[in-house]
Amino acid sequence: MRSARFEREYAAHYKSIFTYALRRTTDVQDAGDVVAEVFLTAWRRLDDMPEGPQGLLWLYGVARRTLANHDRARRRHERLAAKVQAHSASPLLDISAAHDSAGSVAAAFGRLRPDDQDILGLVAVEGLTPAEAAEVLGCTAVNARVRLHRARARFARELGAEGIDL
Structure with missing residues (x-):
């Protein structure tokens, strides 16, 4: 069983x-x-x-x-x-990444705090509701909605820093 x-x-x-x-x-x-x-x-x-x-x-x-x-x-x-x-005596190679729009979004997302990445990922990518995300994160639904709102605002600011307007 x-x-x-x-x-x-x-x-x-x-x-x-x-x-x-x-x-x-x-x-x-x-x-x-x-x-x-x-x-x-x-x-x-x-x-x-x-x-x-x-x-x-x-x-x-x-x-x-x-x-x-x-x-x-x-x-x-x-x-x-x-x-x-x-x-070590060997020098590091300096590799610069090309910045396309997807790279800029990824860079903006990468600068977010892990907690912001978690809530945004659970809602936007996994398709969970804020209440379901709250259960995953171990917080109340109200707290999850507040965290989601703040994470979205911080993400919008980071996107703006990358030159991406919403």
Whole structure:
């Protein structure tokens, strides 16, 4: 019974969780690692996982926390690499990226705080309502709407800094 429920949840939600993780990591292998950890957590805590559509929201919450852990590990790795590079004799290559409109939007989005990126991504990309996003983020629906409003305003300012008018 337990394995049958897990298989149903996995089949129903794998694609949503994978695409969410892929958008947050931009690397297929990292996204796969995140999804594996999310569903490992789901297996371990299957009794805590709500039934029905609430289960997907629960999985998004697990994925969000798993991604945060991966991000912290990536930053630790980058700090270590920077220390190693500082002690290395080889010069760094200066590579400049071309700025097209998609790159400008991505740059503006990248300058937002992670909390702003979370709420905007959950609503705009994942298609959740503010109330559903609130459940994923662990806050009230009112708080989620306020966070969404403020995140949209900050994003608009960042887009303006990139020369993109709304």
